[in-house]
Amino acid sequence: MKLYDLELSGNCYKVRLFAALAGIPLERVPVDLLGGEHKRPPLITLNPWGEIPILEDGDVTLRDSQAILVYLARKTNALDWLPIEAAPMAEVVQWLSTAADEIRNGPANARLIDKFGVPLDKADTLRRSARILPLLDAHLAERRWLALDHPTIADCAVFPYVALAPEGGIRLDPYPKIRQWIGRIQELPGYIPMPGL
Amino acid sequence: MKLYDLELSGNCYKVRLFAALAGIPLERVPVDLLGGEHKRPPLITLNPWGEIPILEDGDVTLRDSQAILVYLARKTNALDWLPIEAAPMAEVVQWLSTAADEIRNGPANARLIDKFGVPLDKADTLRRSARILPLLDAHLAERRWLALDHPTIADCAVFPYVALAPEGGIRLDPYPKIRQWIGRIQELPGYIPMPGL
CATH class of the missing domain: 1.20.1050.10 (Glutathione S-transferase Yfyf (Class Pi); Chain A, domain 2)
Structure with a gap:
């Protein structure tokens, strides 16, 4: 799973933090935010909102850090971290x-x-x-x-x-x-x- | 299930709409918003944020319309409306x-x-x-x-x-x-x- 990431972004850190706590391996791809990389192809195609983080996992592409947390928890069936009742x-x-x-x-x-x-x-x-x-x-x-x-x-x-x-x-x-x-x-x-x- | 409700609130309407579409019965309790009923006990005790809607179902109390949609979908196992994959x-x-x-x-x-x-x-x-x-x-x-x-x-x-x-x-x-x-x-x-x- 590939995380388009910025060290200083709290939204990206949410994802890194949960992955670390739950033991989920992530490949981090640093994004040049100052250089506007997130506003140009290919990133703007992955996320038309022009924001990071973005998660790519096979043919799944997700924007929004909350949704990415849900994805990681469900994908690994981490029911303590996100119950389904x-x-x-x-x-x-x-x-x-x-x-x-x-x-x-x-x-x-x-x-x-x-x-x-x-x-x-x-x-x-x-x-x-x-x-x-x-x-x-x-x-x-x-x-x-x-x-x-x-x-x-x-x-x-x-x-x-x-x-x-x-x-x-x-x-x-x-x-x-x-x-x-x-x-x-x-x-x-x-x-x-x-x-x- | 009891919905503390206001006819003119779009957040309350989210819940009423989904309940209607999914055939989930709700008891609607109108809240006197102009009179500040949501800022006083007992409502402020149910939701310290002073907002509606509030859903009460037995000993479950929920604020936040998005969370209430999730609750109703999971409670009725409406997997079309909210898949768990x-x-x-x-x-x-x-x-x-x-x-x-x-x-x-x-x-x-x-x-x-x-x-x-x-x-x-x-x-x-x-x-x-x-x-x-x-x-x-x-x-x-x-x-x-x-x-x-x-x-x-x-x-x-x-x-x-x-x-x-x-x-x-x-x-x-x-x-x-x-x-x-x-x-x-x-x-x-x-x-x-x-x-x-």
Whole structure:
């Protein structure tokens, strides 16, 4: 399986992290993002959205880091990481939506602005972060992992851009439960870091 | 199964639409959104995020319309609507992410501003819509349904706020393939509309 990858991308790191934790081998293909490689053929043909990561596995091509996590979990039948019964699967999917919306448009975009100079509305990213991080902290006050009583792809999807929030000027000091959860993820067997963590 | 519901909410309608198409009975509990019922107990206890829909089924409580679609599909083992093999499930999940991010923060929020006076950045919603709608139209140029060769919960998740885009001042005239797809959904057996459609 081939992952079109960027070391500094939290979305790519979600996939690398889960693959490392679950012991799934990946071939990493570095993408020259600064050079715009993702906006030109062949990558723009693989993903017309002009984004990475992209996963290629035989004739399967996937964009969207959440969908790639689901693919890897189902392909390896990693039922602990993504159950297929209704309730636990839906619990996990709730957090995939959170990763796709609240985390991306909050701390992830704040980091894009501060670290890479992407012209987005900083106040908007801070407002969104100030809403989601307290909700996350309160949620984690009562449990060790986001979705179930053990780590799932929900944790892999939400973790990177929350842990990288300080690179977008967002301090995690006010969120002790989030910081403890970050620590628990970093202690998982097979954990790998990325720059900034 | 109890759905805390608002007739005018596209997120609630996603759930009602899929339940109607798949023949899943739901008990609808209308929520007084204007009166802030979702921000007070007991609803804020069911969903600390202060949003609807909320699904209650015995001791299962779910926020997030995408997760609720997954729950209903898995609970009824509706494998046509949500396969559990790796590739087709991931294809569907790609569009759940799109519904959660690009569609919500584009056409859905544009409608919140125009129809309900919610103070969000209109230019930002239009910019996001102008990116996602052409991508969606191009995608649908080559296929009849978003994810697979038949309707799935991906279509149910993306359809409402795309079809309601004109209520946010976004014309669908430039997107003939999207309009044909909307027509196909509206012809599905069991289809139900909502106000504005």
